[in-house]
Amino acid sequence: MRAVVLEEYGEPLSVRDVTVPTADPDGVVVETEACGVCRSDWHAWQGHGDWVDDRVPLGQILGHEPVGVVREVGDEVDTLAVGDRVVVPFNLADGTCPACRRGRANYCEGATALGFGPDAPGAFAESFPVPRADVNAVPLPDGVSSVAAASLGCRFVTAFEALDAVADVGDGDRVVVVGCGGVGLSAVQVASALGGTVVAVDVRDDPLSMAAEMGAAETVNADDAADVPTRVAELVGGADVSVDALGSAETCRTAVDSLASGGTHVQVGLTGDDDRGEIPLPMDAVVQRGISVRGSRGMPPARYDDLFRLIASGCVDPEALVSATVALSDVPDRLAAMSEFDTVGVEVVTEFS
Ligand SMILES: [Zn+2]
Numbered sequence: 001m002r003a004v005v006l007e008e009y010g011e012p013l014s015v016r017d018v019t020v021p022t023a024d025p026d027g028v029v030v031e032t033e034a035c036g037v038c039r040s041d042w043h044a045w046q047g048h049g050d051w052v053d054d055r056v057p058l059g060q061i062l063g064h065e066p067v068g069v070v071r072e073v074g075d076e077v078d079t080l081a082v083g084d085r086v087v088v089p090f091n092l093a094d095g096t097c098p099a100c101r102r103g104r105a106n107y108c109e110g111a112t113a114l115g116f117g118p119d120a121p122g123a124f125a126e127s128f129p130v131p132r133a134d135v136n137a138v139p140l141p142d143g144v145s146s147v148a149a150a151s152l153g154c155r156f157v158t159a160f161e162a163l164d165a166v167a168d169v170g171d172g173d174r175v176v177v178v179g180c181g182g183v184g185l186s187a188v189q190v191a192s193a194l195g196g197t198v199v200a201v202d203v204r205d206d207p208l209s210m211a212a213e214m215g216a217a218e219t220v221n222a223d224d225a226a227d228v229p230t231r232v233a234e235l236v237g238g239a240d241v242s243v244d245a246l247g248s249a250e251t252c253r254t255a256v257d258s259l260a261s262g263g264t265h266v267q268v269g270l271t272g273d274d275d276r277g278e279i280p281l282p283m284d285a286v287v288q289r290g291i292s293v294r295g296s297r298g299m300p301p302a303r304y305d306d307l308f309r310l311i312a313s314g315c316v317d318p319e320a321l322v323s324a325t326v327a328l329s330d331v332p333d334r335l336a337a338m339s340e341f342d343t344v345g346v347e348v349v350t351e352f353s
């Protein structure tokens with residue numbers, strides 16, 4: 001079968017034939033119907049993450065935002081059958097460690113990550129294996145299309161967890177989202193659905209227009225505003241919640257500086273080569289103004305039902321983030337376009353042969 005394989009960091013990705021996977025006793029094999037293309041794939045391709053021992057190994061099949069149909073089921077799997085449509089969170093949990101038992105499977109101590117770990121070939125392929133499938137494959141309700149579910153990807157679930165579970169955004173909260181890529185636009189949509197008044201910040205006009213369509217009450221082009229936090233203060237009086245959806249010293253600092261007293265910053269963007277995970281923050285201001293700084297990654301599989309309910313209510317529309325559907329053979333070019341920030345919204349692979 002065909003798959004997108006990382007052969008050299010930063011060199012063109014290869015689309016080539018690989019062995020068809022088989023199911024472990026506790027796993028399933030899923031035939032891929034759709035898989036989102038994500039900046040995390042770009043980070044993996046660039047070889048980022050070595051500063052936190054999280055560099056993706058060469059030879060990896062990428063792709064971590066899949067939807068598909070179960071084609072093979074291991075003997076020990078209780079909850080799934082051939083033909084079930086499933087979405088698979090990228091963080092493949094063991095289901096047994098202390099974090100999993102506390103309902104925090106997205107921080108599983110024994111996790112591997114779909115499309116990133118050597119034991120977890122990804123879903124830029126005609127099919128992919130899911131280990132411990134009772135924990136890690138989530139049946140899709142009828143009515144959620146494959147493209148919509150793939151666009152939930154890591155970005156929408158990450159945004160939902162960060163804003164709902166971590167920052168507890170509710171009616172009237174002022175939320176500033178810095179960086180309007182896939183996760184940023186998801187955050188705009190989710191924060192608006194939760195009742196927040198959202199200010200979206202980027203340096204590009206097209207994503208800001210999209211943010212306005214996603215529900216942002218205000219948009220700020222950081223290249224035009226002399227000082228973004230001052231502009232946020234003028235617009236909404238400072239933010240109760242800030243999100244850095246890109247992951248750089250500049251965007252993180254902009255987000256934190258935009259908070260009102262008592263506000264909460266949630267970091268969801270991972271850094272690149274410039275910052276290598278280290279971002280200075282104004283800690284005296286954090287103390288004097290009672291600011292909280294949090295991080296958030298992914299979402300426990302058990303919370304998908306809450307997200308599906310929000311989708312069914314019509315309050316969020318993940319498919320609205322999708323700007324294009326592409327073929328497997330397009331993935332190398334689409335990731336290369338991310339180097340120039342030359343993509344808007346979310347692109348989803350729907351053609352795999
Ligand atoms: Zn675990």
Ligand SMILES: [Zn+2]
Pocket residue numbers: 037038039040041064065153154155
């Ligand atoms: Zn992703």
